[in-house]
Amino acid sequence: MKIVVIGGSGLIGAKLVVKLAQLGHEAVAASPNSGVNTLTGAGLAEALNGASVVVDVSNSPSWEDAAVMNFFETSTRHLLASEAAAGVRHHIALSVVGSERLLESGYFRAKIAQENLIKGSAIPYSIIRATQFFEFVRGIADFSTEGNQVRLPTALIQPMAADDVAAALAAFATGPAVNATVEIGGPERFRLEELVRQGLAASNDPREVVADPNARYYGVALAEKTLVPADDAQLGKTRFADWLKNSALRAHA
Ligand SMILES: NC(=O)c1ccc[n+]([C@@H]2O[C@H](COP(=O)([O-])OP(=O)(O)OC[C@H]3O[C@@H](n4cnc5c(N)ncnc54)[C@H](OP(=O)(O)O)[C@@H]3O)[C@@H](O)[C@H]2O)c1
Numbered sequence: 001m002k003i004v005v006i007g008g009s010g011l012i013g014a015k016l017v018v019k020l021a022q023l024g025h026e027a028v029a030a031s032p033n034s035g036v037n038t039l040t041g042a043g044l045a046e047a048l049n050g051a052s053v054v055v056d057v058s059n060s061p062s063w064e065d066a067a068v069m070n071f072f073e074t075s076t077r078h079l080l081a082s083e084a085a086a087g088v089r090h091h092i093a094l095s096v097v098g099s100e101r102l103l104e105s106g107y108f109r110a111k112i113a114q115e116n117l118i119k120g121s122a123i124p125y126s127i128i129r130a131t132q133f134f135e136f137v138r139g140i141a142d143f144s145t146e147g148n149q150v151r152l153p154t155a156l157i158q159p160m161a162a163d164d165v166a167a168a169l170a171a172f173a174t175g176p177a178v179n180a181t182v183e184i185g186g187p188e189r190f191r192l193e194e195l196v197r198q199g200l201a202a203s204n205d206p207r208e209v210v211a212d213p214n215a216r217y218y219g220v221a222l223a224e225k226t227l228v229p230a231d232d233a234q235l236g237k238t239r240f241a242d243w244l245k246n247s248a249l250r251a252h253a
Pocket of ligand 1: 006007008009010011012013030031032033034036037038039040057058059060061075094095096097111129130131132133136
């Protein structure tokens with residue numbers, strides 16, 4: 001099958017393209033890097049020619065409220081229209097567990113808008129909602145840093161490895177559309193502040209991580225389970241401690 005990966009040069013996209021090719025499919029990475037821009041529509045018709053499946057793992061370069069809403073709404077509209085014209089049979093999008101509980105943030109309002117456009121289109125779909133990637137833990141720390149302190153709430157988080165996200169997406173991309181939203185997550189739950197503390201300690205980052213029940217997560221007040229998936233979520237195998245060991249090894253190789 002020809003499977004087009006929108007955002008195929010990104011963290012998840014690059015891994016997904018490799019996995020799909022290993023499974024014997026014609027996996028095409030499409031993004032501004034390769035002349036395909038979903039925001040303007042440039043290059044889309046050519047990229048989708050002959051494609052059976054499209055996986056959208058793109059992300060907005062800006063997370064500012066209006067910019068991110070414009071990115072996910074306009075890109076998704078262009079993409080779905082081009083898919084209809086090209087006869088694509090399955091649209092898969094990567095979204096975020098708990099988006100409907102995070103609507104104080106413009107980013108998650110935009111992800112919900114993206115999901116609603118997909119649900120409203122005639123193209124069979126699978127929306128895969130993932131928890132936070134291990135690779136994103138440093139970004140959480142950086143966003144919540146003031147001086148030498150990282151202030152984070154004590155809410156639960158169930159993060160997963162980007163490799164496991166890509167493996168799950170490869171399985172959905174090569175199977176039938178589920179026409180529903182499916183959750184995927186990691187094998188373990190952490191307190192947010194404990195996860196970030198472990199992540200920073202592994203790279204000898206000197207910042208102090210402070211648990212603060214009133215601290216916000218990207219501007220959002222979290223309840224205990226805002227970020228965690230439901231009990232029927234499909235879980236990846238990679239544990240954070242093992243991933244940290246391997247990424248430290250890779251960094252020193
Ligand atoms: N971070 C998390 O923990 C997390 C958790 C759950 C779900 N997600 C979701 O996962 C998805 C992918 O995240 P990621 O971290 O893999 O992204 P990423 O590494 O930031 O990659 C973003 C990709 O989007 C592409 N892109 C940007 N503008 C584009 C445009 N106008 N047209 C087409 N492609 C465009 C980029 O292409 P160029 O390289 O060519 O610019 C790049 O390939 C996002 O939708 C996010 O909501 C993230």
